[in-house]
Amino acid sequence: MELNRLVSELANFLQVVRFQDYCPNGLQVEGRPEVRRIVTGVTASQALIDAAIEVNADAIMVHHGYFWRGEPAEVTGIKRKRLKQLLTHDISLLAYHLPLDAHTEVGNNVQLGKVLGWPIVRYLDDKTMLPMTVLPDDISLQQLSDHVSKQLNRQAQLLGEPDRQVRTVAWCTGAAQSYIQQAVSADIDVFLSGEVSEPTWHTVQETGTAYIVAGHHATERYGIQALGQWLAENYGIEHIFIEVENPI
Template identity: 55%
Template sequence: MSLQELEKYTGQLLQVDRYKDYAPNGVQVEGRAEVRRLLCGVTASEALIDAAIAWQADAILVHHGYFWRNEDARVVGRKKRRLAKLLAHDISLLAYHLPLDAHPDLGNNAQLGLRLGLQAEGRFGEQDMGWTGSLPAPMTLAEFGVRVGAQLGRDPMLLGRPDQPVHKVAWCTGGAQGYFDAAVAAGCDVYLTGEVSEHNYHAALEQGVGFVAAGHHATERYGVQALAAHLAGQFDLVWHYQELDNPV
């Protein structure tokens, strides 16, 4: 299919115009006009571009792309190396940030909740980015941490009493530690996100609500895969997910 058609369809699917975002959604670097082989990953690092070149991809689909608000606009250093490789190999880069977090089926939050067995019930936070839901049965914070670790393949950081009961969960993938107070106001027993800040430790103890930091990368691996699989099914594309582990 054409790159233009792919961008138009995906933009409509994710309703990109609804979101006030920190970077452009859609085609960020234009490559060849036709797309048949689509490689996806979490972040458009140089290593992901190298993998796309080796796999002979026509386009790369990511959650974390380029041209972030307030970043240095100069094309120097690593930005030059990344763009030079994309342009030299005529590979397009498509990135979808907040729209991919929020999509009710394909999004990062939806896909993470599905893997953790959470029954989604509501939204909270700026642009309704955060989700709330319930576990099938109550468990302790420690047991919930074991469940998260088993699904994500890494041990999360737990803040709070290990024995405190957990039933209602609030979550928002990535770097959403700033939503903790909003999650508490939404009535959760525990808040799950990717990253943690120093003050979250004290807030968790003082409010009696657990905090789980499971990794920015680890919590945001699944939306881009679900989106790529959907696009491949719609347009007979060949797709591949490239995992490049990031401990953050």
């Protein structure tokens, strides 16, 4: 598939123009003009680039790319090494951040809900970033946390009373801990995200809305895989997802 067409189709599918983001969404590094094999991963790390080179990928597509707002502009150190490898091997880099979080078909939040068996009842925001579900039965916080740990193959951290019975859950992947305030306002029993901040503990203690910390990387593995599979099914591009382990 022609690279320019691929970028255009993804921009339309993910509705990139809707978002004011912290980084450029779409083509970040231009490589060869045709894309037959694409590697997907969570972050455009050196390990992912090396793995893509090994399988002779034409392009890499990630959730966390480069050129973040506020980062140093100089092309030095690890940034230089990463870009040099991409340019030397003529590999394109595409990245989709908030558009991939919010997408209602392949997005990180939708896909995490599927992995956890949580059908979306409604969204608590107008950007489809904060879904919620109602569990079929009351369950203890500890049981819910154990379920998350099992499904994500990663030990989740629970903030709240383990024996407390809960029914409603809201979530947002990655570094979305501030969304707990909207969950509190909606009287949600449990909020889940990838990371946690120091003030979150106090919010849990003072409001009664519990918090499950499931890992930034662990919660954002699934959207990029679904997007790669969408490309494979609709455009015949060979898709390879490569997992680069990250405990954060």
